[in-house]
Amino acid sequence: MASKLILLEGVPCTGKTSGARFVASQLRGWHKNVRLFTQESPTNPVDLMNYAFLTPEQYREFPEEDRVLFPVEETENPKGYMIPLTELHESLQKELESYRFYGCQPWEVERPLMLARWRAFAKEAMESDAVWVLDGMFFQNPVCEMMMWFDLPQAEIESFMSELADIIRPLEPLIIYLESDQIERRLREVADQHDYEWLDSLIAFHTGQSAKPNEVPDLEGCVLCLEARQLVEKKLMSKLGLDRVILKNAFTDWVEAYNFIRARVYEKTMGKPSTDK
Template sequence: MRNRLFIVEGLPCSGKSTTSSFVASFLEQKGSICFVDEGTGNHPADYEFHALAPAGLVSDKEEIVSLSQFSGEMFDKLLQYKIYDFLPWEKEMPLMLDKWRQFVQTSDENTTYIFNCVLLQNPMCETMMRFGFSVEESESYISKIVDIIQPMKPVVIYLKNTDIAESIKHTANERPGWLDDVINYHVNGNYGKQIGAEGFEGYIKCLEERQARELRILCNLSLEKLIVDNPQRDWNSAQERIRNFMMTL
């Protein structure tokens, strides 16, 4: 049975979008693909911008709705029920696992799927950064996802970055306002508060620990994986290594 799910992971500014596009282009030569980049808003295995609206707010029953469909006062009301960032973990986790199950059940057996993050990044932002859970708790949750997607023979390509601060600074120059937002998110989350993170340096400390945890978790997961060290230093070499790896699958 062939690998039907490829997931590119790594820290912000590590080159996930570029690498995901490269992987998609390579796999497209072999057959039908579905490439889902980060931030699409309608992810088949994720609730990027959705809320769990309580009964009586949108309809007469509790339901998951896309926040992109709403604006104004209704948007503000729904935002407090956003699945990421707002729901308590005991409500969020089963919703996310069910979403993964739905994806596997409805996926096209003749299509290869390529995702930018969602297996490590999104769960770690919630379990580690938002809730301050231990690495063991994060791994337990991520392992549940891997168990669900095993029928698709998942493959993870991880972009390891030891130039984290430099990569963030480079990207920040191209995205006005972005850096302030991500710093606030990280230093004000439970993990950031646990370590007393402040400002840019605190943000980088959060990312360094997140990467260390992700690599530890990844090494324990039962799936095909490739870890690419510092691809940003030589993209041609990194892509050649990724190409050679995929040809062995």
């Protein structure tokens, strides 16, 4: 079966989002129906970044006039309510801030709900005629949560990711992993192009520290976390049995990198080698 799922993965500033857009553009050029979700998309089928979770008891603590405004998704394991924050007024978003899915829930809540989300996605993707392109959603949030937030042992990380891999395996996924051995330099380059608030938030996300611009110890801590995460993700790829390609420092020569990506995606989704020269 031709692949129905292309995953762009790698640590920040390796070019995942641009790569995902490139893949989607190529697929459309080959007359494929494409569903593209980048990290900038307001919603996507698998990420729970912009959700809150309430137990039934917590849900009942909110006034009825607030509850009727919650666009809830009931869950069975564990029982409760997922609430998409982006669909709420800002005042209600603030009330639910302490119930956010990432960073506020125990792993016993996060684990089954993440897996359920991926199962629902895999079912939808299998039944659709589209090729789905996801940017940084297979590894990034699950691995960051397990490593940086919960400090789970490697065996538990591997167990969860193995279960996740089995869920998407019928979609014949291709992982395009953008590796970097220039993490700190790339972080500074991208921060210079945007602003250091972006770098602050990235450092806080990966280290839990209250970062300040140009504060070297915090940046060094973030780089160490990202290097460790990259090693874990590469080790996972060697064990999960999913088709993958690893491109090192693709940002140094996007023409060559995109030519390689184009050929692999064509072969994976069209079922035959590319004839591009």
